[in-house]
Amino acid sequence: MRFKVIIAMVEQERQDEVISSAKDAGATGVTILNARGEGIREQKTFFGLQMDMQREVLLFIVEDFHANSILDAIYKAGNFEKGRGMAFSWAVDRVIGTESQMDALEKAAQKKYI
Secondary structure (H helix, E strand, C coil), X not given: CCEEEEEEEEEHHXXXXXXXXXXXXXXXXXXXXXXXXCCCCCCCEECCEECCCEEEEEEEXXXXXXXXXXXXXXXXXXXXXXXXXXXXXXXXXXXCCCHHHHHHHHHHHHHHHX
């Protein structure tokens, strides 16, 4: 099997919707990291205190043939067309520790290729 990692930076309040949409599109699990970021626009302040927008970094290890549909689902659920997040994928050379997901991945691959 060939895998990709999808890394998505999403607004905290959209996290559940993005994860649900990604799973509906074929993702079998996710790792969630809390983060904050800064973009091209100046950060908002309130009485001199910086108002940080909390972000979630979502890491999905997915079978290669699901990657594009999962990215499309993340884009829509994360409201990325309004600049509310970013996602990208990388090819992965080797994955270990996915034994618990192999049955689901193999069934999905059979449906796709056979």
